[in-house]
Amino acid sequence: MLKDELDIVIPTIRNLDFLEMWRPFFEPYHLIIVQDGDPAKTIKVPEGFDYELYNRNDINEILGPKASCISFKDSACRCFGYMVSKKKYIFTIDDDCFVSFLLSLSIGWVDRSVAKDPSGKDINALEQHIKNLLSPSTPFFFNTLYDPFAEGADFVRGYPFSLREGVPTAVSHGLWLNIPDYDAPTQLVKPLERNTRYVNAVFTIPKGTLFPMCGMNLAFDRELVGPAMYFGLMGDGQPIGRYDDMWAGWCTKVICDHLRLGVKTGLPYIWHSKASNPFVNLKKEYNGIFWQEEVIPFFQQAVLPRDCTTVQKCYIELSKQVREKLGKIDPYFNKLADAMLTWIEAWDELNPSLAPTAVPNGRQK
């Protein structure tokens, strides 16, 4: 089921031994591996997986000068995989994340009702993402029993009947047990904190509310929202890192709100095994920590005009607003606004069947 409709995108710089843990879940699917860093290095992929692998040379060859929009030496490069995929759905995951007996044990301990198979069968993260994407979202009113489409749940008293149909779901944002996704300052202050709280629910993030989207365990509908999932300019040669997924999340949420699409967060959890180095992270993040104080209000106030009826049009309009309103924070945002346009051009080139009929040329102001 969905075998021909979903690709798994993995950015990496190392051998993909972690795939052994995911074998029963990932083997039926096609993998798109985006190799970051030195293209001369050989990445080993365990036998039996169906995959294609792109290194920097491949990216440069396929995109030509437009390859400039794909980050280097940063997992932001994963969005190249979204672009070359030909499937309807994408699941992307970091290579230090596991399903595995650790998660099952943890869930068994925290919440036995979730491990439905009493034999202790592993949780199927992918299956939960697919469920999330295939059932509607409810962004216009909060349901206090959470996902009304989950088994045994519904809309509560006082929920308007006209809103119960919901809207199509574009994004399913999964969470992490063990190492939480903290910023460097929080990592430094709380080096030993682990997330052990398994919250058995899926939420629609309400319209008008932004959230910090993490790329570690994320699925989305490429046809609905793919061109918004650009992970920005990070890493090598850029003044910022670790804001790639945040950037994609802000842009995507604003566009989903405008186009009446849903964004969910919650289940599934994956087991995040390893904390990254907080000192290195601080160096990557400090500009972002500073800039987000202006960037988030910018996205909170961003309004897209009515004639932005496709994701591409919305994204091009957003890039204009980024240049206009964020360019004054730092020249980096002008470069980013350019890259946003390059990304859309490259996307449409590689995905002619998904391109809207008339994309306005947004580069001229």
Add this chain to the structure above:
Amino acid sequence: MLKDELDIVIPTIRNLDFLEMWRPFFEPYHLIIVQDGDPAKTIKVPEGFDYELYNRNDINEILGPKASCISFKDSACRCFGYMVSKKKYIFTIDDDCFVSFLLSLSIGWVDRSVAKDPSGKDINALEQHIKNLLSPSTPFFFNTLYDPFAEGADFVRGYPFSLREGVPTAVSHGLWLNIPDYDAPTQLVKPLERNTRYVNAVFTIPKGTLFPMCGMNLAFDRELVGPAMYFGLMGDGQPIGRYDDMWAGWCTKVICDHLRLGVKTGLPYIWHSKASNPFVNLKKEYNGIFWQEEVIPFFQQAVLPRDCTTVQKCYIELSKQVREKLGKIDPYFNKLADAMLTWIEAWDELNPSLAPTAVPNGRQK
């Protein structure tokens, strides 16, 4: 702790045997019992509880002609208890809700990590409400690990530091296991559905998002938001019932958003023992089901002017907008707009120390 700062308000038409189940938790607190229906009937309260009881005669005597704003033959009468309380916090609960071994068993089964005492000690719903009210809310940005102030949790990467202080929490909305709070149509369609999903989390409902507030298991800060907790005109002589708590929830959320106060939902759960009759409910609800399709968009679009700096001022302004915009749906809303003003007048009379210095007279248009 908080013994002198919290009252428990219970609307009822029967003997309060259910209190036996709550004895260890409620006995330290003062109860305000609002007797609905025939005032000649004697309500028995188990021994050992510290309580005051008001029947309809008492309400008429205390409020005089202003008693018209308090509903009769509907649990909406509970809001009289909020008005006569002199405490900072209110916890209100229906008389068919239990803590009890049923809840513990259920939680033990669903989520053992919550029943912290391995001896199987009951969950303390009241304690959780107090925790919710004493810790800040975060309505301006969604935290994907949910309540950042819970033990073992924090703000995730990408959460703006300027928003981490949060805002004071005005409302703590608790949930229900077993019988879910469904409207009559859903009750009729799913008579056997039970809520067995224990979601171990507390959420801030984001700014700008409305929710269906249920009065079954609710706590709030009377000093922060008391005058907004008017449960409207329901029951005897009114064309609507079962929208009392919804009305209070819509008004309160709009006012909290305006005054930068927080509303939380989630834990604690109580065990809701008995489904009300869906046929009776349908008769009470049908106007509400119809009207809410216009009333909810009204509240979603309601804007309060800047000079509405107190709950009272906000509430009087809302009553004006109700008259203006909802009066055309049905004359009932004009009556309700009047009652909203009467409620504020009665509130200020009974709570002179909480009254704002200058309440504009909103009745003249």
